[in-house]
Amino acid sequence: MHKARFQKNIFVLGAILLASFIMRMLSYASLTADGGITFTGYDEFYHMRRILYTTFNFPHFLNFDTYINYPYGFEVGWPPFFDLLGALLALVLGGGQPDTHTVEFAGAILPVLLGILTIIPVYVIAASVFDRRTALVGAFAFAVLPAHVYVSRFGTVDHHVAEVFLSTVAYAFFILALKLAGESKLSLSSLKNVSSDKKLISPWFFQQSQGSFSPFSSSHGRSSCLCQFYCPLRTSSDNTRY
Numbered sequence: 001m002h003k004a005r006f007q008k009n010i011f012v013l014g015a016i017l018l019a020s021f022i023m024r025m026l027s028y029a030s031l032t033a034d035g036g037i038t039f040t041g042y043d044e045f046y047h048m049r050r051i052l053y054t055t056f057n058f059p060h061f062l063n064f065d066t067y068i069n070y071p072y073g074f075e076v077g078w079p080p081f082f083d084l085l086g087a088l089l090a091l092v093l094g095g096g097q098p099d100t101h102t103v104e105f106a107g108a109i110l111p112v113l114l115g116i117l118t119i120i121p122v123y124v125i126a127a128s129v130f131d132r133r134t135a136l137v138g139a140f141a142f143a144v145l146p147a148h149v150y151v152s153r154f155g156t157v158d159h160h161v162a163e164v165f166l167s168t169v170a171y172a173f174f175i176l177a178l179k180l181a182g183e184s185k186l187s188l189s190s191l192k193n194v195s196s197d198k199k200l201i202s203p204w205f206f207q208q209s210q211g212s213f214s215p216f217s218s219s220h221g222r223s224s225c226l227c228q229f230y231c232p233l234r235t236s237s238d239n240t241r242y
Helices: 002-024 042-056 081-093 100-129 132-143 146-151 160-183 188-193 198-217 225-233
Strands: none
Touching: 002 100, 002 132, 002 146, 042 081, 042 100, 081 100, 081 160, 100 132, 100 146, 100 160, 146 160
């Protein structure tokens, strides 16, 4: 009985993910009508410039752009995580040697993938706080939420959808840590035996996971954590390609 209910929940969640994918791909036909991919906003074009540059110079990203504020150039304030993801996806789709169209497609489909993946932590949060039936309702509501569909539709190459995904994953890990700590009846006195108490392992793991995702959810220069994380990769100001 329990197994059948679990399989039913997985089936319904899969259907929700499929429906969310279809909704976010509705813009595909209009954006590819001329045979290429037509991006519609200023941010989309600049993110694609950074993704193109990063793809052909991976893992170095465009941190200083001589094309901006000519002739002095300008330091790009956007954290690089979203563009690194787009470049990595392009390299995977292109077998390590993607052409320009493959890179553009990777950038255009990335928001769709991130938008769909966000539904999973939403389900986990609702299931942890309420129950699985409520979680399915919440997942469906989020999947068709107009505001989120708008920022995660095909061709919307902007980092806002990544912010939502990473912050939601962080919340999910945090709530799981609290739930497991409560179920294990942990208290402050339990911390004295942190090295030997196995009950602390799962809550500690989820808490550390939450802390790992938190810095990745900021943008527009509001936090330097993400930039500091990637600076050791060695940024480049050489704009000889893209």
